[in-house]
Amino acid sequence: MPGADDETVPLTVRDGDDRIELAVEPGRTLRDALLDAGLSPYAAATRRLNCDGRGLCATCGVRIREGPPPEHWHDRLADRFGYPRLSCQVTVDGPMSVELVDKLVWGSREQPDGEE
Template sequence: MPTVRFRGETVECDRGDTLRDVLLAAGLTPHNGGADTLNCHGFGSCGTCAVRVDGAVSDPTRRERLRLRVPPHDPESGLRLACQTTVEGDVTVEKFPGFWGQHVGADEDDGSSDD
């Protein structure tokens, strides 16, 4: 059974589960600040669940690739949309600051930054 490590927590899930759903079911969130409420609820259109993922996951979907090309995201950032990413094995997830989690390289924060 794969494990997802995020913000000091480890969660078990089934292979093929969507990363966003795994995190939410565990009481964790792939969103920062107001994006917890203001998001597309998993349709891959808002980009607020962008995270860095290290481990065995699905290839990016077409929808995901298109959304990550639109500012404030940068397709070269290496981010993935949690709502479009399925867990295929053990993974470690990192969320960056900013409403969309777009401030790659910045220290992880508590999600209070809204820019």
Template sequence: MPTVEFEGTEIDCEEGAILRDVLLAAGESPHNGRAGTVNCFGHGSCGTCAVEIEGDVSEPTVRERARLSVPPHDPDDGLRLACQTRVLGDLTVTKHGGFWGQTVESGSDR
């Protein structure tokens, strides 16, 4: 059973679970501020659940790659959409600043 580490919380989940669902079920949010209520509810179209992931996850979906290639996102930042990402093993998840979680500090090791 994979473990997701997010903001100091460790969450056990089923392999193959959608990361967004895992976080929300544990009372955590992949969103910043008002994006928690103003989002696409897991359809991969808004981009507000973008997170940095270290660990074993599914390959990006076509929808995810398309959304992360449109500003304010930058496909070179290495972010993933929590709503399109399946947990395949233990993860460390980081939520960055900005409405879409797009404010990745330069010089990050990725």
């Protein structure tokens, strides 16, 4: 389809050792883009029990390696303290790189270099 690449932005997803390249329509939430591609930001226990992207349950966290700064209040706190950011509160407007988090329910905090 001519011009199709002009209407999408690249999204790189790391899922364990796998690296998946997606083309996403700008303006989509990261959560919806992941789910549409068959990738889940949820743990097994929360795939069915979640708030459907309203930013209330905090179970759709992913690590954003390259992408927009946090805007949602919960997303800002998560980023500040090293927790995964809510994929339902991130809009894909430009190239992004994210990592799916291995978790039971919520993702764990990343320790700054040198901390244990």
